[in-house]
Amino acid sequence: MQPIDFSLALCGFGPANSGLLFSLAKSGTLTAVAPRGVLIIERGRSLGSGSLSRYKIPSNTLADVILECVCDERLPAAMTRLRQRSSTIARLERMRGEAPDLDLVSECLSDAAELLVSDLSQRHRIALRREHRIEAVTVRDDGMFDLVLRSRSGEQVSARVATLVLNLGGTQADESGASLRDLLHGVPPGNVPVLHSDPILQYSESDLLARLSPHIGARRTLVVAGSSHSAFSVIERLAPVSERLGLARIVLAHRSPPRFYYRDVAQAQAFGEHVDVQQDVCPLSGRVNRLGGLRFRTADVARQVFETQRLDRHRIAIEPRHVAIGRSAPGATGDLSDVAAIITCFGYRPRLPLLWDSAGAPLRLAEDEHGLTTDDVGRPMRDDGRVIRGLFAFGLGSGMSIGTEVGGEPSYRRRLDGIWLYHNHVGAKVTTGMLRDIHRDDRGISANITVASRLETR
Numbered sequence: 111m112q113p114i115d116f117s118l119a120l121c122g123f124g125p126a127n128s129g130l131l132f133s134l135a136k137s138g139t140l141t142a143v144a145p146r147g148v149l150i151i152e153r154g155r156s157l158g159s160g161s162l163s164r165y166k167i168p169s170n171t172l173a174d175v176i177l178e179c180v181c182d183e184r185l186p187a188a189m190t191r192l193r194q195r196s197s198t199i200a201r202l203e204r205m206r207g208e209a210p211d212l213d214l215v216s217e218c219l220s221d222a223a224e225l226l227v228s229d230l231s232q233r234h235r236i237a238l239r240r241e242h243r244i245e246a247v248t249v250r251d252d253g254m255f256d257l258v259l260r261s262r263s264g265e266q267v268s269a270r271v272a273t274l275v276l277n278l279g280g281t282q283a284d285e286s287g288a289s290l291r292d293l294l295h296g297v298p299p300g301n302v303p304v305l306h307s308d309p310i311l312q313y314s315e316s317d318l319l320a321r322l323s324p325h326i327g328a329r330r331t332l333v334v335a336g337s338s339h340s341a342f343s344v345i346e347r348l349a350p351v352s353e354r355l356g357l358a359r360i361v362l363a364h365r366s367p368p369r370f371y372y373r374d375v376a377q378a379q380a381f382g383e384h385v386d387v388q389q390d391v392c393p394l395s396g397r398v399n400r401l402g403g404l405r406f407r408t409a410d411v412a413r414q415v416f417e418t419q420r421l422d423r424h425r426i427a428i429e430p431r432h433v434a435i436g437r438s439a440p441g442a443t444g445d446l447s448d449v450a451a452i453i454t455c456f457g458y459r460p461r462l463p464l465l466w467d468s469a470g471a472p473l474r475l476a477e478d479e480h481g482l483t484t485d486d487v488g489r490p491m492r493d494d495g496r497v498i499r500g501l502f503a504f505g506l507g508s509g510m511s512i513g514t515e516v517g518g519e520p521s522y523r524r525r526l527d528g529i530w531l532y533h534n535h536v537g538a539k540v541t542t543g544m545l546r547d548i549h550r551d552d553r554g555i556s557a558n559i560t561v562a563s564r565l566e567t568r
């Protein structure tokens with residue numbers, strides 16, 4: 111059977127790829143990027159919210175920012191109906207200036223994505239495959255990608271596309287033994303179970319109790335490792351169930367102190383912060399720790415933990431401990447022998463389908479500790495630093511590093527991720543990259559290109 115043929119495939123339709131579609135629609139570039147249409151492939155049933163819908167924590171984004179993303183006046187038809195139909199918009203309107211829970215943000219993103227796809231389908235060729243997984247991708251010599259999709263019932267579907275955007279979310283990276291020893295202040299991790307923060311942020315309270323109870327018996331300390339948004343969100347989830355779990359304390363093992371977001375240097379100084387104006391201030395906005403800083407509820411949790419070793423009215427003791435990488439001598443503190451489990455709150459690796467070249471050899475994409483390594487328009491690199499034209503990935507576990515056009519504090523080393531960025535700077539950069547590759551491929555196809563010639567040195 112002939113594969114279905116499209117200009118663009120958006121694989122995974124969570125916040126990253128739906129943000130890109132919003133960005134294409136707002137900038138009026140959808141036809142230029144996808145003259146033969148868009149294929150949307152989503153493993154789940156709902157669109158737009160991805161894994162955010164599963165977290166039972168507050169967002170780190172203001173309601174105003176979500177509204178700005180989905181109620182843009184460049185999308186009049188769709189957004190008039192969104193305002194009329196979606197009760198989540200009205201609820202977000204009432205929460206301006208606050209950071210809503212992620213379930214409300216997700217509902218809104220989902221309503222908006224449904225409406226956007228249905229609105230765009232009136233004027234563009236858009237095929238939506240819900241409950242389909244992308245399994246494998248072959249990079250062809252003629253500049254196209256062959257995709258193998260699988261429906262929930264097991265049916266296989268083939269598709270051929272010119273531009274491929276892979277945003278399938280991420281999974282949390284495992285920690286090495288050496289790193290765990292550091293986190294436990296030299297106590298050999300031995301039989302201490304290592305859990306990831308991601309499921310902890312998703313469990314209901316009863317699931318949290320059921321999952322953690324078996325680990326806590328005579329050992330009554332939990333170590334939470336990290337100082338990011340996730341680490342303080344985990345503490346916020348654990349504190350209310352700590353007595354029922356029989357926990358005596360939570361140790362927050364952090365390699366670097368938490369960074370807080372401030373409107374400007376003056377506000378940071380009023381809080382007694384030392385600001386490195388070269389490293390910590392976004393040159394475009396003047397914000398301090400704009401990308402990596404804790405804000406809203408997680409900032410409040412972090413301040414309470416560091417100032418009072420408690421959270422709200424909960425009795426559990428929460429002890430912050432600074433961990434120097436590679437310098438924790440065995441038994442340095444000696445009081446961590448009762449650790450029941452360690453919960454790591456570190457970065458994400460990308461979820462990817464199988465990737466092959468036209469000869470059937472596997473294609474490996476380069477990663478570092480922050481996820482896929484991509485160029486300044488969101489194209490993942492291979493181990494040798496070259497990129498494959500037409501292939502993009504920029505969501506969780508992938509993403510771009512900061513650049514002058516995006517702004518952000520120079521000290522920020524992780525990837526750019528976040529709803530606003532997908533809808534704005536990141537979406538615009540990826541669009542530029544897609545258009546650039548389409549024009550190069552036009553020339554390439556007439557010159558009968560091969561996979562090797564599609565690899566570009568950065």
Ligand SMILES: Cc1cc2nc3c(=O)[nH]c(=O)nc-3n(C[C@H](O)[C@H](O)[C@H](O)COP(=O)(O)OP(=O)(O)OC[C@H]3O[C@@H](n4cnc5c(N)ncnc54)[C@H](O)[C@@H]3O)c2cc1C
Pocket residue numbers: 121122123124125126127151152153154159160161162165168169170171212242243244245277278279280311340461463504505506527528529530
């Ligand atoms: C705990 C946490 C909280 C966060 N909070 C915020 C916040 O408050 N504000 C903010 O701006 N950002 C936040 N982020 C950052 C970022 O916005 C989210 O991680 C966001 O979910 C990333 O979107 P994504 O589309 O890359 O991934 P995901 O949300 O994981 O979406 C991936 C999509 O791909 C689908 N998929 C997976 N595999 C396949 C397959 N094989 N085939 C087809 N489809 C597939 C999934 O079903 C899913 O819909 C948070 C991140 C984390 C980890």
